[in-house]
Amino acid sequence: MSRDNMKTGLVFGTFDGLHEGHRAMFKQARDIVDQVVVALPSDEAVLSLKGKAPKYTWKDRSSALAESRLVDEIISGDEEIGAYKVIAQINPEVVFVGYDQTVLQKDLEEFFHHQTHSPEIITLNAYYPERYKSSLLNSL
Secondary structure, eight states: OOGGGSOEEEEEOOOSSOOHHHHHHHHHHHHHOSEEEEEEOOHHHHHHHHSSOOSSOHHHHHHHHHHHTOOSEEEEOOSSTTOOHHHHHHOOSEEEEOTTOHHHHHHHHHHHHTOSOOOEEEEOOOSSTTTSOHHHHTTO
16 A cells, blocks of 8 residues: 555654553554554653653653554654644644543644644543553652
C-alpha cells in the first residue's frame, strides 16, 4: 500500500515511561489506522505543560517508543503549546486522544473549529487505569 493510500493517525503524549496502558492504546489505534505517528514533546515543552521535567529525556522516550514497534513514526511535538503545527505537517485522518486527555480533546476541537482540515478525533479506551497510568507509575 502506498503512503498516499494509508490512513494516518496522530497521537499526542509525553510517554514518560512506556507501560502496558500505552501499548494497549497504540494497539487500539493500529486497529483503526494503517500508520501511527506520535508527536512527542521536548523536555522543555513537558516542563512548560506539566510544571515539572519528564522523568526520561526526549531521546529515551523516543527510543522506548521506537523499540516498542507499536508506532511507525516519532516526531518532535510543537514547542508552542496549542500551535498544532504537527497536524499540518502530518495531515492525519485521525487524531487519537487518551481517555484522560479531556483538556487536549477540548483544545483540539476548538482548534479544528477554525481550520479547513479537521481530522476525526477518537478517544481511546483506558486499559486498567488503576494500574497503568503514568502519573501513578511515575510516583512510585
